[in-house]
Amino acid sequence: MARDRGCSFPGCDRPPTWCEAHHVIHWTHGGVTALHNLVLLCGHHHRQVHHDGWTIIFTDDGHPAYTPPWRIDPHQTPRRNPYTHPPDLLTSAT
Numbered sequence: 866m867a868r869d870r871g872c873s874f875p876g877c878d879r880p881p882t883w884c885e886a887h888h889v890i891h892w893t894h895g896g897v898t899a900l901h902n903l904v905l906l907c908g909h910h911h912r913q914v915h916h917d918g919w920t921i922i923f924t925d926d927g928h929p930a931y932t933p934p935w936r937i938d939p940h941q942t943p944r945r946n947p948y949t950h951p952p953d954l955l956t957s958a959t
Contacts, residue, residue: 868900873929874910875944883907887914889921889929904929 872879884905890896904921906914913919918934922943930943 866905868928869905870949871905872907872910873904873931873946873949874906874914875931875946876948877907877910877946878948879907879910881905885911887911887921889923901927 866881869881869884871877871881872884884907886898886903887906888896888898889902889904892898896902901923914921914931917937920932921929922932924930924943924945928945928949930945932941932943935941
């Protein structure tokens with residue numbers, strides 16, 4: 866909750882109490898239950914990540930970025946959620 870501040874999917878403003886932890890690398894594939902492998906997602910976006918082929922990476926500052934499948938964005942540009950970043954990250958990104 867301290868890092869993601871709610872659903873970390875781009876554009877979502879759901880609070881942390883509406884979210885669940887998602888393993889970026891699934892635990893059945895060797896993913897650990899640790900902050901560097903978990904993101905908060907609301908139920909809707911958790912299902913979307915699993916079923917639509919979004920890829921999640923962690924940027925150099927440790928925050929998640931979401932790469933959409935090619936059918937959504939042919940350039941597959943990673944996206945971050947501006948609602949879940951501290952104000953200092955928002956001002957430095959502009």
